[in-house]
Amino acid sequence: MTASGKTTPGSVFGTVVSILNGAGSLLIVGITLLICADILGRSLFGVPVAGVAEIVSLSIVAIVFLQLGHAIRSGALARTDIFLSAIRRRSRPCAALLDAVFCLMAAILFAVLLYGSWERLIDAWSSSEHVGVYGLFVVPVWPVRAVVVLGSAVAALQFGLLFRRNLLSAFKSPPAGEGGPK
Numbered sequence: 557m558t559a560s561g562k563t564t565p566g567s568v569f570g571t572v573v574s575i576l577n578g579a580g581s582l583l584i585v586g587i588t589l590l591i592c593a594d595i596l597g598r599s600l601f602g603v604p605v606a607g608v609a610e611i612v613s614l615s616i617v618a619i620v621f622l623q624l625g626h627a628i629r630s631g632a633l634a635r636t637d638i639f640l641s642a643i644r645r646r647s648r649p650c651a652a653l654l655d656a657v658f659c660l661m662a663a664i665l666f667a668v669l670l671y672g673s674w675e676r677l678i679d680a681w682s683s684s685e686h687v688g689v690y691g692l693f694v695v696p697v698w699p700v701r702a703v704v705v706l707g708s709a710v711a712a713l714q715f716g717l718l719f720r721r722n723l724l725s726a727f728k729s730p731p732a733g734e735g736g737p738k
Contacts (some may be wrong), residue, residue: 618699
């Protein structure tokens with residue numbers, strides 16, 4: 557992990573996050589092509605591609621959880637920090653401490669999501685849960701549930717790393733010349 561709290565691209569965790577992000581991007585390209593094929597099939601031949609709605613709905617969930625770790629790691633996760641920015645101008649340690657609390661709460665939230673999703677993954681696997689219509693198109697649900705479990709684990713770990721970074725930042729001495737608020 558670098559001083560900024562981001563994992564370095566060469567780290568194992570950074571590589572996993574990058575691979576998951578890339579898989580999410582490929583899935584976006586794949587469902588885009590699938591939707592285009594469905595549109596062309598309907599328009600030109602009067603025959604839709606079976607299962608497009610099911611695949612797209614499952615893929616959207618998978619894409620979110622595949623790319624979540626990268627969004628957190630790169631600081632691209634949407635959040636409002638007007639309040640935190642005002643505090644940061646007055647006291648960087650206080651802002652870092654509040655950021656640490658945010659990251660700890662987020663890590664706990666994703667750990668709870670991981671815990672709750674694990675049983676649903678096992679149930680989907682053991683019961684061969686699927687979506688679609690037999691005879692027309694069916695797709696298993698367990699791969700998407702597995703992506704939710706994996707994405708939740710990566711998000712919890714990434715927030716844990718950011719919690720550690722912010723906590724250390726909150727309690728370290730400022731460099732010479734940055735004595736605090738002016």
